[in-house]
Amino acid sequence: MIYTVTVNPALDYVLQLEKVNRGEVNRTNNDAFLAGGKGINVSQILNQLSVDNTAWGFVGGFTGKELVRQLNQKRIESDFVTISDNTRVNVKIHAEKETEINAAGPNITDQEITAFKDRLNDLKKGDIVVMSGSLTPSLPTDFYQSLLPTIKEAGAEFVVDTTGQALLDTLEYKPLVIKPNHHELADLFGVTFDSSDVMLEYAQKLLDMGAQNVMVSMAGEGGFLLTKDHVYHAKGAVGTAVNSVGAGDSMIAGFVGTYYKTQDPKEGFRIGMACGAATAFTKDIAVKSQIDAVLPQIKVEQIS
Numbered sequence: 014m015i016y017t018v019t020v021n022p023a024l025d026y027v028l029q030l031e032k033v034n035r036g037e038v039n040r041t042n043n044d045a046f047l048a049g050g051k052g053i054n055v056s057q058i059l060n061q062l063s064v065d066n067t068a069w070g071f072v073g074g075f076t077g078k079e080l081v082r083q084l085n086q087k088r089i090e091s092d093f094v095t096i097s098d099n100t101r102v103n104v105k106i107h108a109e110k111e112t113e114i115n116a117a118g119p120n121i122t123d124q125e126i127t128a129f130k131d132r133l134n135d136l137k138k139g140d141i142v143v144m145s146g147s148l149t150p151s152l153p154t155d156f157y158q159s160l161l162p163t164i165k166e167a168g169a170e171f172v173v174d175t176t177g178q179a180l181l182d183t184l185e186y187k188p189l190v191i192k193p194n195h196h197e198l199a200d201l202f203g204v205t206f207d208s209s210d211v212m213l214e215y216a217q218k219l220l221d222m223g224a225q226n227v228m229v230s231m232a233g234e235g236g237f238l239l240t241k242d243h244v245y246h247a248k249g250a251v252g253t254a255v256n257s258v259g260a261g262d263s264m265i266a267g268f269v270g271t272y273y274k275t276q277d278p279k280e281g282f283r284i285g286m287a288c289g290a291a292t293a294f295t296k297d298i299a300v301k302s303q304i305d306a307v308l309p310q311i312k313v314e315q316i317s
C-alpha cells in the first residue's frame with residue numbers, strides 16, 4: 014500500500030474575477046471550494062495510475078467534512094485523524110495576476126498527534142509513505158523526521174517532499190527518492206550551476222548522503238534521474254503549460270506509483286516525467302488520458 018500524508022490539507026477557495034480593486038468591494042465571476050494539499054495531489058495521480066493508496070493526515074470541522082466528501086466523490090481512499098479544530102481554507106485569487114493566501118492551519122492536540130502516529134503501526138514491508146506540504150504551527154518542525162525511524166523499522170520506504178535543511182535531515186534514513194528542482198538543488202549547497210555536469214556532481218552528493226534515487230526536475234527543460242548504478246536524462250515534453258500547480262507532486266506520484274508496481278526507477282522516472290508534464294498542460298491535476306497522451310514524448314536516455 015502507498016500512504017500519502019497531508020498533515021495540513023486545505024479547501025482551496027478559488028475566486029475568479031477580472032481585476033481586484035484594493036480597498037473596494039469586489040465581486041467574483043466564479044468561485045469554488047476545491048480539496049487541496051500536496052499529499053492529496055499525489056493520491057489523485059496514484060488513483061489515475063490505478064495504484065492503491067490511502068490519504069493520511071488531519072481533518073476537522075465543517076471544512077474537513079467537505080474535503081473528505083470531495084475525496085470520496087473522486088474515490089480517493091482516506092483515513093484521516095479527525096481533529097476538533099477546522100481544516101484551513103486557502104484563498105486563491107485568479108484575477109489579472111494569481112494571488113494566494115495560504116492559512117497557517119489548525120491547532121492539533123498532543124492526543125491527535127498520538128492518534129496519527131498510531132496509524133504507522135499498520136505499515137508493512139514494501140509499503141511506501143509519501144509526505145508532502147506544510148506543517149501546521151502546532152506540529153514540531155521535525156515532525157516528518159520524527160516519523161522516519163518507525164517507518165524504516167516496519168520495512169517501509171518513504172519520500173519527504175521538502176527542501177533545504179529539512180530535506181538534508183531525511184537523507185540518513187535513506188529516502189526512496191528525492192526530487193529537488195534545479196533551483197532547489199543549487200540552493201541546498203549555496204551554489205549556481207554553469208553546466209549540467211556541475212549540477213549532476215551536486216545531485217550525486219545527495220546519493221552519497223543517503224538518497225536511494227535522485228530526480229532533478231527542470232520544468233519544461235526536462236530532468237535527470239540518478240540511481241546507484243546509472244544516470245538518465247529525459248527531455249521535457251512539448252506542450253502549452255497552463256498551470257504549474259501540482260506538477261512536482263505529479264512527478265513524485267508517477268515515480269512512486271510505478272516503482273511500487275515494477276521496482277524499476279528508470280520506468281518510474283519516465284512515468285513521473287509524463288505525469289508532471291500532463292499536469293502542467295492542464296488546469297487541474299492530470300487524469301489518465303492526459304498522462305497517456307504525453308507519455309510517447311518521454312524518451313529516457315542512459316548517459317552513464
Ligand SMILES: Nc1ncnc2c1ncn2[C@@H]1O[C@H](COP(=O)(O)OP(=O)(O)O)[C@@H](O)[C@H]1O
Pocket residue numbers: 194229230231232233234235236249250251252254257259260261262264285286287288289290291293
Ligand atoms: N512547462 C512544462 N513543460 C513540460 N513539462 C513540464 C513543464 N512544467 C513542469 N513539467 C513537468 O513536471 C515536472 C516537475 O516540474 P518542476 O516545475 O520542475 O517541479 P516543481 O513544481 O517541483 O518545481 C518536470 O520534470 C516536468 O516533467
Ligand SMILES: O=P(O)(O)OC[C@H]1O[C@](O)(COP(=O)(O)O)[C@@H](O)[C@@H]1O
Pocket residue numbers: 021023025048049050051054103115145146147148257258259260
Ligand atoms: O501545504 P502548503 O505548502 O501550504 O500548500 C498547500 C497548497 O498546496 C496545493 O496543494 C498546491 O500548491 P502548489 O501551488 O505549491 O503546487 C494547494 O492546493 C494548497 O492550497
